[in-house]
Amino acid sequence: xxxxxxxxxxxxxxxxxxxxxxxxxxxxxxxxxxxxxxxxxxxxxxxxxxxxxxxxxxxxxxxxxxxxxxxxxxxxxxxxxxxxxxxxxxxxxxxxxxxxxxxxxxxxxxxxxxxxxxxxxxxxxxxxxxxxxxxxxxxxxxxxxxxxxxxxxxxxxxxxxxxxxxxxxxxxxxxxxxxxxxxxxxxxxxxxxxxxxxxxxxxxxxxxxxxxxxxxxxxxxxxxxxxxxxxxxxxxxxxxxxxxxxxxxxxxxxxxxxxxxxxxxxxxxxxxxxxxxxxxxxxxxxxxxxxxxxxxxxxxxxxxxxxxxxxxxxxxxxxxxxxxxxxxxxxxxxxxxxxxxxxxxxxxxxxxxxxxxxxxxxxxxxxxxxxxxxxxxxxxxxxxxxxxxxxxx
Amino acid sequence: xxxxxxxxxxxxxxxxxxxxxxxxxxxxxxxxxxxxxxxxxxxxxxxxxxxxxxxxxxxxxxxxxxxxxxxxxxxxxxxxxxxxxxxxxxxxxxxxxxxxxxxxxxxxxxxxxxxxxxxxxxxxxxxxxxxxxxxxxxxxxxxx
Numbered sequence: 001x002x003x004x005x006x007x008x009x010x011x012x013x014x015x016x017x018x019x020x021x022x023x024x025x026x027x028x029x030x031x032x033x034x035x036x037x038x039x040x041x042x043x044x045x046x047x048x049x050x051x052x053x054x055x056x057x058x059x060x061x062x063x064x065x066x067x068x069x070x071x072x073x074x075x076x077x078x079x080x081x082x083x084x085x086x087x088x089x090x091x092x093x094x095x096x097x098x099x100x101x102x103x104x105x106x107x108x109x110x111x112x113x114x115x116x117x118x119x120x121x122x123x124x125x126x127x128x129x130x131x132x133x134x135x136x137x138x139x140x141x142x143x144x145x146x147x148x149x150x151x152x153x154x155x156x157x158x159x160x161x162x163x164x165x166x167x168x169x170x171x172x173x174x175x176x177x178x179x180x181x182x183x184x185x186x187x188x189x190x191x192x193x194x195x196x197x198x199x200x201x202x203x204x205x206x207x208x209x210x211x212x213x214x215x216x217x218x219x220x221x222x223x224x225x226x227x228x229x230x231x232x233x234x235x236x237x238x239x240x241x242x243x244x245x246x247x248x249x250x251x252x253x254x255x256x257x258x259x260x261x262x263x264x265x266x267x268x269x270x271x272x273x274x275x276x277x278x279x280x281x282x283x284x285x286x287x288x289x290x291x292x293x294x295x296x297x298x299x300x301x302x303x304x305x306x307x308x309x310x311x312x313x314x315x316x317x318x319x320x321x322x323x324x325x326x327x328x329x330x331x332x333x334x335x336x337x338x339x340x341x342x343x344x345x346x347x348x349x350x351x352x353x354x355x356x357x358x359x360x361x362x363x364x365x366x367x368x369x370x371x372x373x374x375x376x377x378x379x380x381x382x383x384x385x386x387x388x389x390x391x392x393x
Numbered sequence: 394x395x396x397x398x399x400x401x402x403x404x405x406x407x408x409x410x411x412x413x414x415x416x417x418x419x420x421x422x423x424x425x426x427x428x429x430x431x432x433x434x435x436x437x438x439x440x441x442x443x444x445x446x447x448x449x450x451x452x453x454x455x456x457x458x459x460x461x462x463x464x465x466x467x468x469x470x471x472x473x474x475x476x477x478x479x480x481x482x483x484x485x486x487x488x489x490x491x492x493x494x495x496x497x498x499x500x501x502x503x504x505x506x507x508x509x510x511x512x513x514x515x516x517x518x519x520x521x522x523x524x525x526x527x528x529x530x531x532x533x534x535x536x537x
Contacts, residue, residue, distance in 0.1 A: 120468035127403045130430060136402070136470045137520065137530055138463055138480060139495055146461035147484050154459070154509035198461045199504045245439055246426075250458070250484050250493045259427035260491040262438050 005098050006224035006232040007391065009037025009217035010354040013111065015181040015210045015341045022055045025213030025347070026062070026111030027069045033215040039105065039227065041070050044217070046103035048078045048094045050086035050110030050346035059112075062346065063090075066109050076103065084293065084381025085240055086110060087214070087349030088389055092238045094218050104223045110346035111213030131253040142206055142296075144252040146198035149298030153200060156313040158301065163205055164191040165319050166297040167339055173326055174336015176366040179351070181210050182340045205297040210342030214350035216357070233360045236374075237279035237390040243268040252382060269306040269380055276376065276388040277308075284308040287330060288372040289359055291352040293379035294337040303378050304332065307388075326367065334359065334367045349387055352377035356391045402520040402528035406430060408450065409529065414517045415450035416494065416531060422447055427490040451494070453515040454536070455485040458493050460507045472521040483533045485513055499534045512536040 011032025013025040026049075034041055047070075049063030058065040063079040076097070080089040087110045094106035126132040152158040168188055174180040186204065194203040224232050243251075246258035248265035258265075277283055290307055294300035301315035309330050310318050318324050324332040335341070335355040338348070356375035358364045373393050380386035401409055408415050418429035421436040423443030429451060436443035466477040481498035498507070499518055513533040520530035 121470065123469060125470075127406075132470060133403060133406075133430075134495070135467060136472075138467050138471050138497055139482060140463060140467045143461055143463065143482055143495075147459040147482075150461055150504070151459035151509060196464045198463060200461075245437055246491075250495060255495050256429045257493040258437065262421075262424040262426045262441065265491070 003099060004221065004234040004236060005095050005218045006221060006229065006234055007216060007218055007353070007357050008224055008227070008229050008232050009033040009035075009039070010357045011036055011215045012179045012351060012354050013213035014179045015212035015344060017114075017181075018211045020113065020211070022052055022059065022111040022113040022211070022213070023065055023069050025113075025211060026066045026109045026215065029111065029213040029215035030066060030070060030107055030109050033107065033217045037217045039217070042073050043105055044075050044107045046076050046078070046094055046097050046106040048080065048090040048106055048108045050090040050108075050350065051079050051081040052112045052346045053081070054115060055113055062110065082240065082381070082387075083383060083385040084345055084379045085349055085385040085387035086346040087353070088238060088379070088387030089240055091216065091218065091235070091350070091353065091389065092240055095235060095238060098218065098220050105217065105219040107215060107217055108350060109213070109215040110350050112344040112346050113211045114209040114344065130255055134253055134255050139255065140198070141252060142198040142201060144250065145206065145296040145299055146201045147250065148302060149200050149205070149296060152298055152301065156316065158298070158316045160192070160200055161188065162301070162316045162319050163200070163297040164188040166294070166300050167191050167204055169319070169325050170294065170333050170337045170339035173334045173367060174340025177336050177340065180336045180340040181342050201296055201298065207295050207338035208342035210344045212341065212344035212347045212351065214347040214354050216350055216353050233357050233391050233393060235389065236282070236392045237276040239272050239275035239279065239388040240386070241271055241275045242384045244271060267306070268384070268386065269302065272380070272386045272388040273307045273376065273378060276390050280390040280392070282374065282390070286374050287376050289331045289334060289356070289369045289375050291333060291335060291337070291355050291375070291377045293348070294333060294339055295343070297339070300332065300337065307376060307378060326369065331369050334364070334369055345381070349377065349379055349389070352379070353389060353391065360391055360393050397522070398526050399529050400526040402530045407517070407531045409517065411517060413453060414515055414531065415453050416515065418449055418451050418490075419446040420449050427451065427492060429492065429494060452487045452489050455487045455494070455513060457507060457509055457511045457513055458484040458486045459509060460484070460498065460504055462504050474521070481507070483507065483513065485533050497530065497532045499532045502535060507535065
């Protein structure tokens with residue numbers, strides 16, 4: 001189809017806490033992706049970087065930083081920043097350029113080096129900044145994830161055992177993934193023994209931050225044909241829609257939701273895949289597997305419902321049935337998800353694309369989903385950013 | 394009780410009425426949408442061009458949308474007592490304003506004493522003390 005582009009190469013640097021410069025991770029991932037595509041760096045005519053806000057100026061201009069590290073060769077350059085959706089926005093920029101006929105073959109790359117400990121706002125007395133105020137009154141990032149989790153328990157009857165089962169499932173999935181940071185097969189007892197952070201979420205319900213890098217090479221259908229890769233995986237949709245006023249759910253870092261007096265309340269996470277399904281011309285019944293942003297175990301279950309893999313409130317039943325486990329009806333996070341990777345913001349959405357590509361090619365080894373035909377990603381970050389990408393065979 | 398003065402930890406976000414405090418927000422004169430914290434520039438409703446707002450006191454009762462606690466000491470600018478005492482947090486749905494507002498729950502109430510849908514009211518309580526004053530913040534208190 002004319003509005004699709006081909007994924008001809010993917011590559012990753014293993015996730016971890018390596019403490020090296022982020023550029024190294026990105027270049028390693030990019031070189032692996034080039035090798036995977038069977039093309040040379042000089043065949044790339046557009047480089048699209050996902051920015052990192054934590055590594056100084058080179059991170060703000062990530063596209064150019066990676067281009068220079070790979071060796072300046074005159075490609076056009078772009079850098080995108082969209083919090084957790086940065087990788088998807090960088091991919092969307094490449095797609096637009098290719099479909100406009102202004103580029104043939106693009107490298108999309110993101111990498112991050114994360115600091116130790118928790119992120120906190122700038123110091124001083126700054127009551128005009130709601131982000132400062134919420135920290136001042138004790139509303140931290142885990143607070144939001146715990147509120148979502150607790151609401152699931154009280155409204156839908158989810159249990160701590162359901163949340164732990166998600167962790168156990170993802171840990172098993174990721175245990176043989178060479179790019180995952182955590183490869184131990186944790187048990188429900190391990191989860192229950194970890195420290196309570198924000199009731200009902202324990203340390204092992206919440207994802208860590210990691211270093212990592214991921215790269216994807218996309219091209220026009222004509223270019224794919226030219227290099228003998230007409231049967232490459234296709235990008236069928238990229239959704240990067242903003243929320244719609246009035247937001248229904250209390251979102252980090254807000255102290256209050258929008259008031260829904262004049263406009264109906266709308267759930268942002270559910271809007272993201274709706275646009276992706278529309279663009280791809282398919283529905284949730286067509287999905288073989290999903291890679292979703294499990295910032296917490298309970299949040300993964302919210303995504304099942306937002307992706308319409310089940311009705312609202314029924315996610316726990318999917319977990320209990322083993323439907324989202326490898327071998328089940330609709331496996332979720334067979335890569336191991338953020339539970340096994342930890343979050344490397346600008347690389348994470350691209351890592352989701354890498355996993356779907358390997359799965360749709362049948363190259364995922366022990367993690368392979370049988371007969372995988374269509375995959376979907378979903379993630380959400382700060383300040384109204386989020387994305388959902390659909391790949392198909 | 395200390396005889397230190399009680400001062401709002403954040404000026405202008407709530408009335409300092411000890412008995413029946415209210416959060417202070419605004420509402421758009423054109424479409425009626427409420428804002429907390431206060432907004433007085435351009436309405437965020439995409440169908441509204443409102444630029445005139447009226448300061449309003451928000452409902453001081455609501456129902457719990459969800460709740461949690463903080464077992465670890467948050468980073469600055471949170472000012473923790475020493476030793477640190479975990480506290481409970483609630484997201485509360487205001488029926489009239491159709492919005493959810495976060496806040497700490499009064500001291501001494503744990504998550505096991507709360508349920509989604511419970512009625513709560515707004516009260517004032519100490520957020521932290523320093524040498525000069527008791528710094529007061531809004532908190533949610535279960536209605537008996």
